[in-house]
Amino acid sequence: MADKVLSEKFTGIVIRRIVLNARRIMILCLIVAVLSSAWALTRTPRWSAWAAAIVPGSTASSISSSMGALGLGDAMGGLAGLGAGMLPEPAGIDITLAMQILGSRRIQERIILKYDLINRYKSISMERATSKFSERFSVSLSPEGIIFITAEGSNRTEAAAMVNDIVTFANEELSTLVTSRSRRSRIHTEYALALAYDSLEASRNAMEEFRARTGLVFPEQQASSMMDVMASIESEMVTAGAVLSGLSGNLSARSAIYSQASAQYRYLEEALRVRSTVGDSLSVFPVMDSMPGYLREYEALSVNVETRSAVYLFLRQELENLRIEESRESPTIEIIVPPTPTYLRAYPKRAVMVLTHVFIAFILCIVWLIFLAWFRSVLDSPESGSFVRSVTTDLRNQFKLSRQKNGSAKK
Numbered sequence: 001m002a003d004k005v006l007s008e009k010f011t012g013i014v015i016r017r018i019v020l021n022a023r024r025i026m027i028l029c030l031i032v033a034v035l036s037s038a039w040a041l042t043r044t045p046r047w048s049a050w051a052a053a054i055v056p057g058s059t060a061s062s063i064s065s066s067m068g069a070l071g072l073g074d075a076m077g078g079l080a081g082l083g084a085g086m087l088p089e090p091a092g093i094d095i096t097l098a099m100q101i102l103g104s105r106r107i108q109e110r111i112i113l114k115y116d117l118i119n120r121y122k123s124i125s126m127e128r129a130t131s132k133f134s135e136r137f138s139v140s141l142s143p144e145g146i147i148f149i150t151a152e153g154s155n156r157t158e159a160a161a162m163v164n165d166i167v168t169f170a171n172e173e174l175s176t177l178v179t180s181r182s183r184r185s186r187i188h189t190e191y192a193l194a195l196a197y198d199s200l201e202a203s204r205n206a207m208e209e210f211r212a213r214t215g216l217v218f219p220e221q222q223a224s225s226m227m228d229v230m231a232s233i234e235s236e237m238v239t240a241g242a243v244l245s246g247l248s249g250n251l252s253a254r255s256a257i258y259s260q261a262s263a264q265y266r267y268l269e270e271a272l273r274v275r276s277t278v279g280d281s282l283s284v285f286p287v288m289d290s291m292p293g294y295l296r297e298y299e300a301l302s303v304n305v306e307t308r309s310a311v312y313l314f315l316r317q318e319l320e321n322l323r324i325e326e327s328r329e330s331p332t333i334e335i336i337v338p339p340t341p342t343y344l345r346a347y348p349k350r351a352v353m354v355l356t357h358v359f360i361a362f363i364l365c366i367v368w369l370i371f372l373a374w375f376r377s378v379l380d381s382p383e384s385g386s387f388v389r390s391v392t393t394d395l396r397n398q399f400k401l402s403r404q405k406n407g408s409a410k411k
Contacts, residue, residue, distance in 0.1 A: 010377060017369045025365045029358045036357040040350040046136065048346035049159035050150040052337035053167060055095045094331035095145060097177075101170045102139045102149065102333070105130060110169050111137075111151075111162060120154075137166075147333070156341035163339035171333055182329050186322040193315040200308040207301045219298045237268035 018025070101107065112118060112129050123129040136152035149166055153159035210216070243261050378384050 014370050014373045017373050029361050032361040033354050033358050036354045040348045040353050043348040045345045046152045046347040047156045047159050047341055048150055048152045049163050049339045049341040051163045051335055051339040053147045053333045053335045055098045055331050098331050098333055099141055101173050107169050108133055152346050160339035160341050167333050167335055174331055182322055182326040186326050189319045189322055193319055196312045196315050200312050203304045203308050207305055210301055214294050216294055219295055240265040240268055
């Protein structure tokens with residue numbers, strides 16, 4: 001049996017149908033292009049911006065970069081252990097943690113709340129807004145350990161601000177995570193330093209209350225001055241007593257000179273007694289009898305203040321050392337290329353959109369013509385044509401029957 005000519009084959013039939021309907025296909029593609037252009041003009045334009053950042057002291061391999069960006073750093077570590085050197089190991093927890101934080105839901109939610117993207121996206125929940133924003137935001141990691149952050153906004157300025165805020169929020173999240181021994185030590189040291197400061201303030205308040213109550217600002221110097229004053233009074237009293245004894249042999253008790261010397265001696269004696277026992281309101285020194293107790297209390301308070309001051313200064317110095325060590329060990333994201341908006345808008349790409357829609361319309365037309373050619377060949381086939389016609393007739397009769405029933409029911 002001779003082979004069929006090309007015009008009788010299925011391929012030839014499809015080609016002939018395409019040629020016969022080429023004008024219609026072109027008109028349909030033109031209509032799709034016009035409608036696609038009009039639809040693209042109604043879309044809200046978006047611009048994108050990108051920035052490059054690094055985590056100082058970290059590098060990455062290609063596989064570990066991908067796993068870290070997907071939040072699978074631990075799984076990659078297990079694979080590296082099983083592979084025994086066959087797979088590249090992750091670059092470290094720092095860059096993996098930074099990638100996880102940059103792409104985390106918390107960062108996205110903060111961006112959504114700051115720029116009010118829920119209302120702009122017309123979303124009914126944060127879940128929907130996060131899903132839409134994740135399509136317009138990306139974080140990737142190069143094999144060299146460079147992080148590329150990209151975000152889309154309603155204008156170039158907003159897109160660059162979003163990228164900058166993403167890095168800022170990520171650094172804030174990293175600063176709150178306890179990821180190292182130095183950071184945990186720093187937190188405990190800050191708590192201990194606060195307690196030491198409260199204790200030091202309590203001891204200083206006790207010292208201030210003691211000075212206000214006793215009047216002893218410098219107790220040792222004041223006690224020494226008091227002893228000098230009392231020694232001077234006692235010396236003058238001895239002199240006055242000697243003068244009085246000398247006058248008692250020559251003058252009577254009613255003599256004016258004797259009375260003056262006697263009054264002076266009694267005054268000095270009373271002054272010495274008062275300053276040794278009860279004191280008076282004119283003296284700037286406390287009572288001599290209470291001075292040993294005051295000195296003992298002052299020494300105890302002074303030792304307490306000095307001890308707590310030494311503890312506070314030690315903890316303060318230790319805290320500064322821990323902060324320096326923490327800043328050396330803690331991961332931070334540093335921008336090496338600032339957020340740079342692109343010149344062309346990211347959406348809509350009108351030329352690409354029109355070409356894509358026209359291509360899809362052309363493919364659908366070709367598929368439809370192929371289907372019609374196949375269906376016509378089935379109808380013209382002696383084996384299946386009669387069966388398909390009978391099935392089609394029965395299907396139509398079923399619909400006609402249902403319509404007739406509906407019409408009679410209405411009457």
